Amino acid sequence: MSTQHTVEHAALVTAARGGDPAAQDALVSAYLPLVYNIVGRALNGSVDVDDVVQESMLRALDSLTALRDPESFRSWLVAITMNQIRAHWQQRQFAQAPVEEAGDVADPGADFVDLTLVRLQLSGQRQETARATRWLEPDDRSLLSLWWLECAGALTRAEVAEALELSPQHTAVRVQRMKAQLEAARVVVRALDAQQPCEELRGVLASWDGRPSALWRKRIARHARGCTRCSGLWSGLLPAEGLLAGLALVAASPALAASIRSAHDTSALAGAASPLGPGEDPAGAVPPAGRHRSADGKVTARGAARRRRHT
Known part of the structure; x- marks a missing residue:
């Protein structure tokens, strides 16, 4: 990433941290492909890919005030994403359900390898x-x-x-x-x-x-x-x-981006902006008001669109 590009993204992060909705939307557009590719490839075939991607992006948006250096946003976001992936595996193990069992694997259309082959024409x-x-x-x-x-x-x-x-x-x-x-x-x-x-x-x-x-x-x-x-x-x-x-990166579906924006808007309207204190780990934080954990440990957004399959 060039120095100019880094400075531009740091300015975008600063604006988003200040509550600028347009800057927050721009951050989602700019970094969703990165998060989607990390989660998609790590959890290939899992029906939970969209959930983990959404929660990673929402945790980052909700916790922006905990980020001291805007130029480190990318590495900070990647760390949050990896923690969400680890949490996903832990939840599956806690539920004593085999990670790769048939009920946990999406149909072939959701397989990230297939998406990679088709969209990148490998x-x-x-x-x-x-x-x-x-x-x-x-x-x-x-x-x-x-x-x-x-x-x-x-x-x-x-x-x-x-x-x-x-x-x-x-x-x-x-x-x-x-x-x-x-x-x-x-x-x-x-x-x-x-x-x-x-x-x-x-x-x-x-x-x-x-x-x-x-x-x-x-x-x-x-x-x-x-x-x-x-x-x-x-x-x-x-x-x-x-x-x-x-x-190139595999592009996330427009539906997933819309779902993230909807969930973030719902959280903001509910007065759920609950930034973490300095030094706290956003990946280990309790979900803000407006989102709650279901019985199986997943995080959902009240009023957000239902999870959509990859297209």
Whole structure:
């Protein structure tokens, strides 16, 4: 992000923090794609993506007065978003419901990988890499959601480290481990796409239910390493960071942006602007008046539009 662009956005944040509705709307328009891509890729396929995106944006808007440096808004927003993703996983675990169970996965139209492929018109190894992300564990998908945006030029490594609450050195180690899993997942995609499937692999897959998982990634990758026929699939893999460089962000639906604005307006009209004190963490705050937690831990907005699926 250029210095001029940073200054312009800092001025926008300052105006929004002062209560300017137009500036607040502009912030939503400017940063919703970033938040949507982080959450969408981290929670791929979950019906709760829109909810987590909305709550992340609303927490940031409601807590702007807690932000001391307007120029740090982006990193602050990313940290809030990652905390909301962690809260989502914790709620699922607390409810003792498998995160990837069928009832928690949206229809194919809501799958973020499919959205990425269609809207960015990916092909070749870029398409292969996007599809491979389905095979990562939740923790690795969360890290990938940030690293993908770093490669695309939308985040810096410092912002990634801050969002993960890790040192740059530890972040680098985590990224290397995740890239190794992603590379194995790319080989899995190649193995399953082979025009003439390996007969030995067919035997390995006899009990597979057809759904990507870390367990089956390991089994298929292990086969590909030891199989004479499949071992060649590891060759010719271009570095993922080069494939992701400069990629555009997947746009959020207009309906989601409208829902966020509606929920924020409802909260403001209800006198719910309850800024946090200095040093308090907006991601851990109690939802302001005008929004409440339902029995399953989700945050809803009174009078806001119902959650809409991605289009």
